[in-house]
Amino acid sequence: MKVSRERWSKEFRDWFRDIIFNSGVYEYRYPIKGVGVWPPYGMKIRRYVLNILKGLLEEKGHEEVLFPTLIPEEFLRKESEHIRSFEEEIFWVTRGGKEALTQRLALRPTSETAIMPVLKLCIKSHTDLPLKIYQVVNIFRSETKAPHPLIRLREVTTFKEAHTAHTTFEEAEKQVREAIEIYAKFFDELGIPYIISKRPEWDKFAGAVYTIAFDTLLPDGRVLQIGTVHNLGQNFSKAFEVTYLKPDGKHEYVYTTSYGISERVIAALVGIHGDDHGLVLPPKVAPVQSIIIPIYYTEEERGRACEEARGIAAELKGKGLRVKVDDRKDITPGEKFYFWEMKGVPLRIEIGPKDLKEGKVTLVRRDSLERWRVRREEVYEEVIKSLNEISKGLRERAWSWFKERIVRVGGLEEADSAIREGKIVEVPWCGREECGFRIEEQLTCKVLGVDINEEENAEGACVICRKDARHYVRIAKTY
Amino acid sequence: MKVSRERWSKEFRDWFRDIIFNSGVYEYRYPIKGVGVWPPYGMKIRRYVLNILKGLLEEKGHEEVLFPTLIPEEFLRKESEHIRSFEEEIFWVTRGGKEALTQRLALRPTSETAIMPVLKLCIKSHTDLPLKIYQVVNIFRSETKAPHPLIRLREVTTFKEAHTAHTTFEEAEKQVREAIEIYAKFFDELGIPYIISKRPEWDKFAGAVYTIAFDTLLPDGRVLQIGTVHNLGQNFSKAFEVTYLKPDGKHEYVYTTSYGISERVIAALVGIHGDDHGLVLPPKVAPVQSIIIPIYYTEEERGRACEEARGIAAELKGKGLRVKVDDRKDITPGEKFYFWEMKGVPLRIEIGPKDLKEGKVTLVRRDSLERWRVRREEVYEEVIKSLNEISKGLRERAWSWFKERIVRVGGLEEADSAIREGKIVEVPWCGREECGFRIEEQLTCKVLGVDINEEENAEGACVICRKDARHYVRIAKTY
Numbered sequence: 001m002k003v004s005r006e007r008w009s010k011e012f013r014d015w016f017r018d019i020i021f022n023s024g025v026y027e028y029r030y031p032i033k034g035v036g037v038w039p040p041y042g043m044k045i046r047r048y049v050l051n052i053l054k055g056l057l058e059e060k061g062h063e064e065v066l067f068p069t070l071i072p073e074e075f076l077r078k079e080s081e082h083i084r085s086f087e088e089e090i091f092w093v094t095r096g097g098k099e100a101l102t103q104r105l106a107l108r109p110t111s112e113t114a115i116m117p118v119l120k121l122c123i124k125s126h127t128d129l130p131l132k133i134y135q136v137v138n139i140f141r142s143e144t145k146a147p148h149p150l151i152r153l154r155e156v157t158t159f160k161e162a163h164t165a166h167t168t169f170e171e172a173e174k175q176v177r178e179a180i181e182i183y184a185k186f187f188d189e190l191g192i193p194y195i196i197s198k199r200p201e202w203d204k205f206a207g208a209v210y211t212i213a214f215d216t217l218l219p220d221g222r223v224l225q226i227g228t229v230h231n232l233g234q235n236f237s238k239a240f241e242v243t244y245l246k247p248d249g250k251h252e253y254v255y256t257t258s259y260g261i262s263e264r265v266i267a268a269l270v271g272i273h274g275d276d277h278g279l280v281l282p283p284k285v286a287p288v289q290s291i292i293i294p295i296y297y298t299e300e301e302r303g304r305a306c307e308e309a310r311g312i313a314a315e316l317k318g319k320g321l322r323v324k325v326d327d328r329k330d331i332t333p334g335e336k337f338y339f340w341e342m343k344g345v346p347l348r349i350e351i352g353p354k355d356l357k358e359g360k361v362t363l364v365r366r367d368s369l370e371r372w373r374v375r376r377e378e379v380y381e382e383v384i385k386s387l388n389e390i391s392k393g394l395r396e397r398a399w400s401w402f403k404e405r406i407v408r409v410g411g412l413e414e415a416d417s418a419i420r421e422g423k424i425v426e427v428p429w430c431g432r433e434e435c436g437f438r439i440e441e442q443l444t445c446k447v448l449g450v451d452i453n454e455e456e457n458a459e460g461a462c463v464i465c466r467k468d469a470r471h472y473v474r475i476a477k478t479y
Numbered sequence: 480m481k482v483s484r485e486r487w488s489k490e491f492r493d494w495f496r497d498i499i500f501n502s503g504v505y506e507y508r509y510p511i512k513g514v515g516v517w518p519p520y521g522m523k524i525r526r527y528v529l530n531i532l533k534g535l536l537e538e539k540g541h542e543e544v545l546f547p548t549l550i551p552e553e554f555l556r557k558e559s560e561h562i563r564s565f566e567e568e569i570f571w572v573t574r575g576g577k578e579a580l581t582q583r584l585a586l587r588p589t590s591e592t593a594i595m596p597v598l599k600l601c602i603k604s605h606t607d608l609p610l611k612i613y614q615v616v617n618i619f620r621s622e623t624k625a626p627h628p629l630i631r632l633r634e635v636t637t638f639k640e641a642h643t644a645h646t647t648f649e650e651a652e653k654q655v656r657e658a659i660e661i662y663a664k665f666f667d668e669l670g671i672p673y674i675i676s677k678r679p680e681w682d683k684f685a686g687a688v689y690t691i692a693f694d695t696l697l698p699d700g701r702v703l704q705i706g707t708v709h710n711l712g713q714n715f716s717k718a719f720e721v722t723y724l725k726p727d728g729k730h731e732y733v734y735t736t737s738y739g740i741s742e743r744v745i746a747a748l749v750g751i752h753g754d755d756h757g758l759v760l761p762p763k764v765a766p767v768q769s770i771i772i773p774i775y776y777t778e779e780e781r782g783r784a785c786e787e788a789r790g791i792a793a794e795l796k797g798k799g800l801r802v803k804v805d806d807r808k809d810i811t812p813g814e815k816f817y818f819w820e821m822k823g824v825p826l827r828i829e830i831g832p833k834d835l836k837e838g839k840v841t842l843v844r845r846d847s848l849e850r851w852r853v854r855r856e857e858v859y860e861e862v863i864k865s866l867n868e869i870s871k872g873l874r875e876r877a878w879s880w881f882k883e884r885i886v887r888v889g890g891l892e893e894a895d896s897a898i899r900e901g902k903i904v905e906v907p908w909c910g911r912e913e914c915g916f917r918i919e920e921q922l923t924c925k926v927l928g929v930d931i932n933e934e935e936n937a938e939g940a941c942v943i944c945r946k947d948a949r950h951y952v953r954i955a956k957t958y
Contacts, residue, residue: 027597027601029545029597031553031596032547032549033553036547037544037545037546043542043544043545046545047543064519064522065516065519066517066522067509067517068511068515068617069512069548070511070570070634071512075510087576088577089575090575090586093586094571095570096621097568097621098566098567099621104801107548107586117509118516122518133519138547138548140548154549155548155549157545157547249666314953338803
C-alpha cells in the first residue's frame, strides 16, 4: 500500500473490504448490518489462529468450557458498573414464540455475569483455586457506531474469553502477567506488532480494577485494540457472592481476572501483512502453505508436469505441510498466480518444461515476490527454510513499520501533526482525568494509556496543564 | 442398570442427571431453565465427538463455515411452512440497548433462512454446485415442553448442521444417501445403535420434501432422535430465489438438503454405555483413555510405584494415547478407582508392590470391570488391544440390547404392551395420516416412520382401519 497519507484512510478501508471479500476471508453481505459470515477459506484461517491461541492457553493450564449465550437480566445487573457501561448496547430477548418472557434475557456482551453464578456453585475451598477456564463464543453488542467488517461487529462470532479465580489479589496480579505473556507470544506467532498499555481509569473494562490492552496499528494510521486483560479484583465475586474457604476456616471472596481476544486479530493479520496483490498469510495460519502449479504448453508436458506436481505434493504433505496442486485446465498459469496470491499462500512452486528438463522447480515467495530455482531433491528443505524466513520476515517488516510510527513529543502541536500522520504519540501527562479528556478533545484522538513497564517515566510538563508530568501517555486515532 | 421395568423411567432420569453432574459432563445449574454449561471434562468429550464428525464430513468434501445467530424476521418468514412450524418457539430480540429495534431479530432455531440469502449471492452457475458446507453452532428454541439436560434444551449449544445445494433433485437424493452413510459411520464409531426411518408427513422438518431420522433407545425405553437428514427440494430455493445458470443458458432453482446432529449424541453416549458406577466412554472420545494409579504402603514403595507409573505414562503418551497418572497423596486408591470409574475412563492401570516385584502391571477394564495382569514390556500392546476390544464390546453390547427391543406385532393390544415394556414396535399400517394419528393417540406413543430400506413391506391389515397395510410403521415412546 504505497499511497499518500491524505488518501490512506479512505483507500485502506476500501482495500480492506475488497481483500477480505475477494480472498474469501469474510462474507459481509448478510441482511443485518454489522453481522457477517465466515466462508470456508476464512474459517480455516480462523481455525489455525484459534489453534495457536488454544494451545498457548492450555499449555498454561486453562481448560475449555462453554457457557450459554443467554443471561437473565437480574444477573447482568448484579455488578453495577458493568451494567451501566453495557446498558446501551445489550440486545434483549423479550419474547419466546408468541409470549412475552417474564424476565428479559440478554445476549451476552461478555460472559462474566454468566460465569459467576456457576463459579459460586463450583468453588468451595482454596483447593479449588486457581481456576482457569476459557471459551470461544459469539458475543453481541448493539453498537451505535458505524459497523466495520471484522473490526466493529454487532455479532462478534469469534470471542476467546478466559476467566480465572484466585485466592489473593497478588495471585490475580500474577495471572494478569501470565495472560500478557500468552497474548504476546500469540501475536508474535502471527507477526502482529503491539504495544501494551494500562488503559486510563475512564476507559477500563466495566467492573475492572484495571485493564491492560494490546494495541496494534493498521496502515491507515488508526490503532486497533486487539486484546485486553482485566484484573477484576473482588468486584464481581462480591456482586455474585463467590467465596472460598480459607485454610484458617474463614470465607473470603475470590479474586478474578478475565481476558479476551476477538476476530480483530484476523483483521490485523489481513491489514498488516496484506498488499496490493491481496492477503499475505503467515505460514502457520495459511490454509494452503504452498501451492504447486504445473506449467505446460503441450498435452505431453501437462502429463509430466502434473505428475511431478503430485509427487512433490505427496512428499510435502507426508511431512506435515499443507499443500495443494492447482491443475485446473480451464484457466491459465497467470490466472492461477493471481488467484493464489490474492489468497495469501506464502509460497508458490512452479513446475514448467525447463524445470522438468533440468530436474528443478521454481519457487516464488508471496511476501517479497522473489523468485528462484532449486533442485528437485532439495524442495522440502527449501520450502521449510523459506516458510521460516517468511514468518520471520513478515514479523520483522511489521515491527519495523510499527516502531517507526511510535514517537515521543513534548508539545500539543507536534502531537497533533504526528497523530495526523497516523502515528502513536507519547506525550507528557500529569495523570489527571481532566487533562486526559482535554488531550482527547483537542487532538480528536484517544488516550491509550501508559506503558505497563514504565508507568512513571515522564520528563517535562503535562501537555495540557503544564504541571509536572507523571507519565508519557500514549495517544492515537483509533478504530 | 438392573432395575425393574416399573421403576425405570423415574430411576433412569435421576441416574442420568446424577451421572452427568458427578462425572463433570454437563453443569445444569444455570439460572435459566433448559440452558446448561459444558464444564472442562464434558467439553473434552464434546471436542473428541465433534472431531470424529468433522473428519467424516470433511472427508466427503464438506467445508466448515460460520453463519450469524441473528436472523431478520423478514427472512425467517420467507418459507411459509418453515415459519408456521417454528413460530411458537422462536426467541425474539426486540430491543438493542434502550431502543426498540425497527425489525425483530430471531435467534436461529436452525440456519436455513440465514444461509439461503447468502447462497443466493454466491451461487451463479452449475459450476458452483454441488456446494457442501457445515457449521457447529448454538440454536435456540423456546420450548414449552419440560426441558431435560442435553436432550431438550432451550439453548442447544452443540448443533452441527450441514447444508448442501445441487443442480437436480437426484443429486439432492444422492446427497441424502451420503449424509445417511456419514451419520451411520459416526454413530458406529461411538457404538450408538440406531434405526433409520422416514418420518411420516406430519412429522417432517418444516419446509422439507421428506425427513429421514436416526433414532436410538435409552434405557428407560424411550426413543431419542439423534440425527435428521432433510431433502428440502426447491422449497427454500424458491422462497429465497436461489438459482443457478444451467449449461443451456437457462436458470433453475437449486435443490437443497440439510442435516443435523446435536448434543443429544452425548446424551446417548452417557445413557447407553453408562452403568451404576458412572460413565463408560468409548476410547475414541475418552479425554483420558487410560488412568495409571500407583499403589503403595510405604514412602519407598510410593517412590518406585510413581516412577514406574510416570515411565509407563510417558511411553503410552509418546505413542499417541491420552494417559494420566493419578498420584494424589490425599486420597486412597479406592477413592481414585471410584473417581475415574465415574468419569468413564476405559482402562485402569494399577501398579502395586507385587506388580513391581514381578515386573508386571494390573489392568482393569471399565466396561466389564475385568481384572488381569500383564508383563511390564507388554503394556502398550495390551492397552491398544484392550481399548479396541472395549470399543467393539460397547458397540456389540449396545446393539444387542437395542435389537432385542425392536419387535414386530400384528395387533394393537400386543403393540400396547410392547410399548409399555419400552420397546420399539413395528405394526402394519395402511399409510393414511388419520390412522397414524389414531395409533399415536390410542397407544400414547409417537410414529417414528418406516424403514428407509423397506418402505412397502407389510403383510396383513392396518392395526387401525383393518384395510390392507402398506408399511410396517415404527412406533415408540419418545423423548
